[in-house]
Amino acid sequence: MSINNKLEPVEVFAGTAWQAEMVKSLLENAEIEAFIMDEIVGTLSPWYTSGGGAGAVKVFVSSLDYEKAKLVVADYEQNLQNKG
16 A cells, blocks of 8 residues: 555454454554444444445544554454464
């Protein structure tokens, strides 16, 4: 991803409301501002926000923080795989 002068929100994670809140918390602990989209609709009617209803709640960060955020999300996903 090329970095330009225009800040844009970029999706870094999609999952359940609980997972999205966890990822948002981890990002904020890493000093990355994040916000959640489709938390209510994605929980009540996930098929409206995502095909098949999977990954209905999304986490976004600034395009400037995208690379750092990808590392945090990758660590979270790796930890999930190691526990399951």
